[in-house]
Amino acid sequence: MVIANPPHASGLSLSSFSGSSVCKQVTMANPISRLMSGRSSAVMLASVGLAGLGLASGYILTETRVTAAERRRMFPPSADYPDLRKHNNCMASALTPAMYGRLRDKVTPNNWSLDQCIQTGVDNPGHPFIKTVGMVAGDEESYEVFEELFDPVIKDRHNGYDPQTMKHPTDLDASKLTSGMFDERYVLSSRVRTGRSIRGLSLPPACSRSERREVERVVVTALSGLQGELSGRYYSLGELSESEQQQLINEHFLFDKPVSPLLTAAGMARDWPDARGIWHNDDKNFLIWINEEDHTRVISMEKGGNMKRVFERFCKGLKQVETLIQERGWEFMWNERLGYILTCPSNLGTGLRAGVHIRLPRLSKDARFKKILENLRLQKRGTGGVDTAATGDTVDISNLDRLGRSELMHGQTRAADRSQVQTVMDPTACCDLT
Amino acid sequence: MPFGNTHNNFKLNYKVEEEFPDLSKHNNHMAKVLTKELYGKLRDKQTPSGYTLDDVIQTGVDNPGHPFIMTVGCVAGDEESYTVFKDLLDPIISDRHGGYKPDDKHKTDMNFENLKGGDDLDPNYVLSSRVRTGRSIKGFTLPPHNSRGERRLIEKLSVEALTSLDGEFKGKYYPLKSMTDAEQEQLINDHFLFDKPVSPLLTCAGMARDWPDGRGIWHNDDKTFLVWVNEEDHLRVISMQKGGNMREVFRRFCTGLAKIEEIFKKHNHGFMWSEHLGYILTCPSNLGTGLRGGVHVKLPKLSTHPKFDEILNRLRLQKRGTGGVDTASVGGVFDISNADRLGSSEVDQVQMVVDGVKLMVEMEKKLEKGEAIDSMIPAQK
Numbered sequence: 001m002v003i004a005n006p007p008h009a010s011g012l013s014l015s016s017f018s019g020s021s022v023c024k025q026v027t028m029a030n031p032i033s034r035l036m037s038g039r040s041s042a043v044m045l046a047s048v049g050l051a052g053l054g055l056a057s058g059y060i061l062t063e064t065r066v067t068a069a070e071r072r073r074m075f076p077p078s079a080d081y082p083d084l085r086k087h088n089n090c091m092a093s094a095l096t097p098a099m100y101g102r103l104r105d106k107v108t109p110n111n112w113s114l115d116q117c118i119q120t121g122v123d124n125p126g127h128p129f130i131k132t133v134g135m136v137a138g139d140e141e142s143y144e145v146f147e148e149l150f151d152p153v154i155k156d157r158h159n160g161y162d163p164q165t166m167k168h169p170t171d172l173d174a175s176k177l178t179s180g181m182f183d184e185r186y187v188l189s190s191r192v193r194t195g196r197s198i199r200g201l202s203l204p205p206a207c208s209r210s211e212r213r214e215v216e217r218v219v220v221t222a223l224s225g226l227q228g229e230l231s232g233r234y235y236s237l238g239e240l241s242e243s244e245q246q247q248l249i250n251e252h253f254l255f256d257k258p259v260s261p262l263l264t265a266a267g268m269a270r271d272w273p274d275a276r277g278i279w280h281n282d283d284k285n286f287l288i289w290i291n292e293e294d295h296t297r298v299i300s301m302e303k304g305g306n307m308k309r310v311f312e313r314f315c316k317g318l319k320q321v322e323t324l325i326q327e328r329g330w331e332f333m334w335n336e337r338l339g340y341i342l343t344c345p346s347n348l349g350t351g352l353r354a355g356v357h358i359r360l361p362r363l364s365k366d367a368r369f370k371k372i373l374e375n376l377r378l379q380k381r382g383t384g385g386v387d388t389a390a391t392g393d394t395v396d397i398s399n400l401d402r403l404g405r406s407e408l409m410h411g412q413t414r415a416a417d418r419s420q421v422q423t424v425m426d427p428t429a430c431c432d433l434t
Numbered sequence: 435m436p437f438g439n440t441h442n443n444f445k446l447n448y449k450v451e452e453e454f455p456d457l458s459k460h461n462n463h464m465a466k467v468l469t470k471e472l473y474g475k476l477r478d479k480q481t482p483s484g485y486t487l488d489d490v491i492q493t494g495v496d497n498p499g500h501p502f503i504m505t506v507g508c509v510a511g512d513e514e515s516y517t518v519f520k521d522l523l524d525p526i527i528s529d530r531h532g533g534y535k536p537d538d539k540h541k542t543d544m545n546f547e548n549l550k551g552g553d554d555l556d557p558n559y560v561l562s563s564r565v566r567t568g569r570s571i572k573g574f575t576l577p578p579h580n581s582r583g584e585r586r587l588i589e590k591l592s593v594e595a596l597t598s599l600d601g602e603f604k605g606k607y608y609p610l611k612s613m614t615d616a617e618q619e620q621l622i623n624d625h626f627l628f629d630k631p632v633s634p635l636l637t638c639a640g641m642a643r644d645w646p647d648g649r650g651i652w653h654n655d656d657k658t659f660l661v662w663v664n665e666e667d668h669l670r671v672i673s674m675q676k677g678g679n680m681r682e683v684f685r686r687f688c689t690g691l692a693k694i695e696e697i698f699k700k701h702n703h704g705f706m707w708s709e710h711l712g713y714i715l716t717c718p719s720n721l722g723t724g725l726r727g728g729v730h731v732k733l734p735k736l737s738t739h740p741k742f743d744e745i746l747n748r749l750r751l752q753k754r755g756t757g758g759v760d761t762a763s764v765g766g767v768f769d770i771s772n773a774d775r776l777g778s779s780e781v782d783q784v785q786m787v788v789d790g791v792k793l794m795v796e797m798e799k800k801l802e803k804g805e806a807i808d809s810m811i812p813a814q815k
Contacts, residue, residue: 071483072581079583083611083647111441115581122644208445208488210452238456264637271495274456 077101080115082122089134090345091121094152108145112138112206117146120266133157133346136266138206140199140333140341154338154345158403161349168339168349171406172319174312178412182305187356188394191301192314194351194407195294195342197333198325203343204268204293212275215295222324223279223288230317232281234290237273253278255292268293268343285310286317294342294351307356315407339403350407355398357383364395377401441484450474455495462507463526463718464494472521481518483575485511490519493639506530506719509639511579513572513706513714527711527718531776540712540722543779546681546688552788555678555729559795561767564674565687565727565784568667568715570706571698576716577666578639585648585664592663595697596652603690605654607663610646626651628665641666641716658683659690667715667724669694680729680791684784712776721776727784728771729791730756735801736794737766741811745797748814749790750774770794786815 081100084092095118103114121134135153137143143150151163161168182190197203198218201211220234235244248254257272258264280287289297298321300314322332333341339349363369364380373380381396445453454473457465468491476487494507508526510516516523524536555563570576571591574584593607608617621627630645631637653660662670671694673687695705706714712722736742737753746753754769755762763769770791772783797807 071575075581075583075587079586080581082582082644107441110444113441119643123642202442202444206442208442208448208453209455210445210448211442213452214448265643269496270492270638271455 072105077104080104082118084122086125087121087134088126088128089121089124089132090153090156091118091134091149092126093156094149099148103146103148106145108139108141110139110141110202110206112142112202114146114149116205116267117142117149120262123265124262132262133344135345136205136268136343137203137341137345139202140197142203143338143341150345154348154403157346158349159401161404163337166404167336168403169406169409170334170339170350171408172315173408174308174315176408177308177311180306180308180311182307182356182358184305186360187305187358189301189303189357190305190307190310191299191356192307192310192352192354193297193299194314194318194340194353195297195347196318196321196351197295197341197343199331199333201295203295204291205266205343209271209274212271212291216275216277216290218325218328218330219288219290219296219321220277220279221328222321225324226281226317226320229283229313230281230286230320232279232286234279235277237276237278248278251284253280253284253287255289258293263293266343286313293344294347305356307354311354347402349401349403350405351402352407353398353402355381355396357394357396359392359394361393364393373397441486445488446478450477453477455491457495459498460494460507461499461501462494462497462505463529464491464507464522465499466529467522467525476519476522479518481512481514483512483514483579485515485518485575485579487519487522489579490515490522493635496638497635505635506717508718509578509716510576510714510718512575513570515576516708516711516714523718527721527776530719531722532774534777537710538777539709540776541779541782542707542712542723543781544688544691545781546685548781549681549684549784549788551792552681552684552784553679555680555788555791556795557677559732559798560678560791561730561732562674562676563678563680563683563729564672565680565683565725566670566672567687567691567724567726567780568713568720569669569671569691569695569724570714570716571668571703572706573703574668576668577641577664578716582644582647585644588668589648589650589663591698591701591703592661592669593650593652594701595694596661598697599654599690599693602656602686603654603659603693605652605659607650607652609650611649621651624653624657626653626657626660628662631666636666639716659686661694666717667720678729680727680784680788684727688780719775723775723778723780723783725775725780725783726771727787728754728769729787730767731770731791731795732765732767733770733794733798734766736798736807737763737768739797739801739807745794745811746770748812749793750786750815751790 077100078097081097082095084095100114107113116138117135120136121132124132124134126132126134133153135149137150147163154163155161198215201207201215201218204212207215216236223232223234226232235248240248245254255278258269263269276291278287278289285300285302287299287301289299298314298318300310300317302310325331335341340351342348342351360369363372366372369380377400378397379400381398383394383396450470450473454470457468473487480486489511490508493509494505497505497507499505499507506526508523510523520536528534528536571588574580574588577585580588589609596605596607599605608621613621618627628651631642636642649664651660651662658673658675660672660674662672671687671691673683673690675683698704708714713724715721715724733742736745739745750773751770752773753763754771756764756767756769770787772787774783774786793810793812797810800807800810
């Protein structure tokens with residue numbers, strides 16, 4: 001750091017420093033050296049010949065004008081390194097002090113920093129049994145600028161997937177799905193959801209109001225171009241009438257302001273309900289959430305067990321929306337390493353969760369149920385979604401993976417294994433469960 | 435503030451109306467004052483530490499408020515926020531602090547000898563007395579904005595200062611993150627423990643980040659002088675005791691604060707203070723003295739009198755339930771404290787509490803005897 005030598009710094013000559021050379025890195029301990037390297041107004045005042053150290057240091061203390069960047073550097077990274085000793089999340093497992101030191105002062109093009117990525121993981125230590133991700137992206141570039149941290153987190157969360165060496169396959173050709181029709185005595189409803197981000201606009205933790213409104217505009221304009229079984233309408237969250245609100249609640253379509261500290265600590269609920277809304281088709285089986293946890297969440301669903309049709313509509317709808325936004329010069333965030341880019345690293349790849357609400361009164365109580373699900377690469381949730389308990393004997397079963405296998409593969413796993421699971425339920429069937 | 439969009443300069447590529455928040459359903463001081471034009475004027479400004487307009491107003495955007503309760507709707511991230519964004523904050527301050535003008539000067543008087551009386555409030559009615567204020571340490575940014583490094587250094591300096599106190603101020607520091615179960619239990623029983631903020635007014639302003647890192651409670655052995663470190667402000671200082679000897683509470687308050695300030699000054703980190711705004715704190719509502727001096731007082735009859743609110747108004751006092759702000763009263767016991775913060779001194783404000791409570795206790799006694807109190811109702815102070 002070059003330190004200017006003010007011409008009339010009486011009482012402030014360099015010789016009054018205890019041995020520090022002109023080019024030595026400034027540390028916080030020496031207010032006089034801060035004066036020398038500080039902002040021009042401070043240096044000017046010194047050059048006007050203020051008598052005495054006292055006055056000058058008094059000036060420093062009352063008038064220190066330090067830029068944000070300078071201020072950060074005054075604290076070494078070790079002073080800012082979070083205390084993660086009681087934490088159990090992927091970020092805490094991966095973030096070493098040395099890594100923090102290398103990444104702390106970097107920012108993405110829209111000034112998103114590492115501290116902002118990890119804030120949610122610092123504020124939410126997690127649970128001994130449930131390992132959350134503990135970090136979010138503020139934009140597409142986060143995954144590059146902070147890849148030193150994101151990559152191990154992705155590996156941890158996605159079963160060893162290494163973004164440095166592996167490629168993610170995308171396959172939205174629904175015609176390739178075999179079977180996929182389930183016994184409706186057991187399968188009550190089928191659903192496929194994913195998310196999509198609009199390239200060029202910051203993600204929900206980082207977006208400004210204008211960007212968020214732009215996302216809404218881009219998506220709603222595109223959706224208004226959908227036709228046939230996909231034609232529908234948009235409901236802006238801030239302008240819902242009482243009756244519309246009730247209707248959306250009855251249909252289980254309405255999403256509310258996030259209360260989970262995992263989301264609020266990441267800044268995703270800012271400015272609620274500005275530019276948030278719900279779009280659905282007239283048939284009420286294709287639904288899009290705008291500006292909730294991602295730019296868009298796309299959901300295809302229907303009652304009963306026709307997963308094939310649900311997946312077909314899902315793929316068709318997604319492709320049409322993509323075409324419509326491309327016509328206006330926009331595109332989805334996607335790359336070969338990570339597939340579709342979403343806010344939470346856990347949703348990279350396909351971002352897809354395909355699932356059913358299924359009645360498994362006997363199987364769900366079987367001691368081997370957990371192992372069966374694990375082997376089939378499926379997960380269970382309660383019928384209220386993530387972190388809820390099952391009601392009655394009905395469980396929500398969905399795919400575990402997101403990254404490393406294509407949409408089609410997920411759907412297929414579900415389809416094939418759903419029928420396996422059904423067979424198992426029948427006590428007369430022989431099935432080796434070891 | 436280290437979360438959210440506020441450093442995202444892409445927003446400057448959009449027109450003002452595209453970025454201006456929708457405040458149509460809002461009822462807070464910020465929403466009353468912030469026009470599109472003002473937003474346009476201030477939106478690309480930053481304090482030297484990088485705090486922006488969007489940082490200042492985020493809590494007010496996220497919390498539309500209540501038709502009956504007017505919240506402030508903005509916070510400062512550092513000392514300079516009050517100057518860089520004065521076009522927004524001055525009118526808010528004026529609105530909140532009874533017309534205080536941008537060129538007014540605030541009076542500071544921490545000399546407890548100037549208080550008249552205050553040692554004789556009837557303990558049959560006045561159950562406890564308490565004075566609190568906040569202090570910010572110069573050279574650091576405020577809780578909505580500070581980094582972990584800053585917060586920890588504030589804690590370190592505060593603990594050094596506090597643990598050097600002696601005599602009636604000898605005490606101990608309990609860091610929130612390493613408190614034992616027994617200590618926690620004790621602090622809860624003493625009503626000393628503060629918890630992670632859950633109010634969205636605070637969390638939306640970023641004040642609960644990194645909890646409980648750098649937070650803690652210090653109190654003296656007598657349990658009459660208590661300091662909160664890094665909660666809503668750098669320091670919250672509280673002097674209290676059972677009974678009605680407000681004079682003694684105020685004496686201890688002033689003496690303790692003077693000692694603490696002296697120690698901080700020796701380390702070249704005085705308190706944030708200006709001639710115009712007095713003591714600088716995170717929330718504009720706490721500028722000036724930042725002082726809330728009050729009592730828990732039994733006023734079952736007076737509180738149900740139709741003129742109770744008017745009396746409080748005239749005495750420049752406010753009532754709260756015994757759980758603190760936004761709680762209801764229990765058993766006719768109210769928390770009565772000064773309403774003013776800016777424009778009058780500490781002594782003035784505590785004097786108003788002392789005189790006002792004394793009068794109200796007299797009124798209560800009269801009502802007990804079935805007598806009228808109309809002649810006692812004071813003129814507007």
